[in-house]
Amino acid sequence: MCVLSMALVAPAPALAAPPMVLAQFFEHLDEEPAPPPEQELPAAENPGLDGLDLDGFVEREPGGTPNPMPGWASGEAPGTAEQDIAGGIMPEFDPAERPELLAGLYERLAQAKSSNEAAPITEAIEQLWSMSGSDTVDLLMSRAARFANEADVDLSLAVLDAVVDIAPDEAEAWYLRAKVKVLAGKPEQALVDLRRALSLDEKHYRAIADLGLLLEQLGAKKEALKAYRQALAVNPYMDDAQAGVDALSREVEGQDI
Numbered sequence: 001m002c003v004l005s006m007a008l009v010a011p012a013p014a015l016a017a018p019p020m021v022l023a024q025f026f027e028h029l030d031e032e033p034a035p036p037p038e039q040e041l042p043a044a045e046n047p048g049l050d051g052l053d054l055d056g057f058v059e060r061e062p063g064g065t066p067n068p069m070p071g072w073a074s075g076e077a078p079g080t081a082e083q084d085i086a087g088g089i090m091p092e093f094d095p096a097e098r099p100e101l102l103a104g105l106y107e108r109l110a111q112a113k114s115s116n117e118a119a120p121i122t123e124a125i126e127q128l129w130s131m132s133g134s135d136t137v138d139l140l141m142s143r144a145a146r147f148a149n150e151a152d153v154d155l156s157l158a159v160l161d162a163v164v165d166i167a168p169d170e171a172e173a174w175y176l177r178a179k180v181k182v183l184a185g186k187p188e189q190a191l192v193d194l195r196r197a198l199s200l201d202e203k204h205y206r207a208i209a210d211l212g213l214l215l216e217q218l219g220a221k222k223e224a225l226k227a228y229r230q231a232l233a234v235n236p237y238m239d240d241a242q243a244g245v246d247a248l249s250r251e252v253e254g255q256d257i
Contacts, residue, residue, distance in 0.1 A: 098133070106125070132170055140159055157181070177193045178193035181193060187218060190214060203234045208234065212241065215227060221251065225245065225253075
């Protein structure tokens with residue numbers, strides 16, 4: 001019904017089912033927790049998942065130094081770390097500082113006055129998402145992305161399971177595995193992974209928006225609407241999340257009148 005995006009290879013919306021797949025994150029649960037009782041989903045014979053965005057899996061070159069973001073200009077006077085990143089300057093990156101850097105960028109994103117102002121901030125955030133600080137994890141995620149793009153879903157999931165064993169606190173791993181699980185026809189398991197990703201990074205706006213899309217496709221429309229609005233609270237310029245709100249607000253809120 002609505003189209004939401006989970007960026008991977010190129011920022012494109014649509015978590016469609018079969019061919020195109022994108023991969024950048026993993027996760028492994030020996031015993032996957034059930035969704036909280038208040039969020040249990042109604043059964044759906046054919047979820048469809050027409051809008052779930054699987055495009056955007058990017059295979060990255062592993063290594064200690066990340067590829068520069070487009071627009072980075074060396075030689076500019078540095079500001080704060082998050083200002084430098086969002087402005088196109090890559091400072092020395094310590095993975096331990098990533099949560100603090102992301103917090104600053106999320107704050108700036110919520111205050112952005114236009115989509116043009118928000119664009120470099122979201123680009124910086126999404127690059128930080130992909131920087132685990134581990135060459136091994138980055139290499140495995142890159143391989144999983146390639147396998148997913150080549151439609152080898154089982155192999156991609158096997159690699160992602162291994163990655164989550166290695167890096168269980170990596171939100172991107174859970175997010176990626178959720179996307180691949182959708183491709184594997186396991187939407188309920190994908191929900192578990194999305195929720196785990198959000199427990200690690202509650203402002204991961206793409207995971208929030210895709211959670212909304214999955215909930216909508218599974219029939220939990222009130223919960224989906226709430227998720228879309230939460231995504232917009234973090235990133236006010238998500239067209240796919242706004243489309244979800246527009247599509248569901250009358251239907252859902254009209255039911256309570």
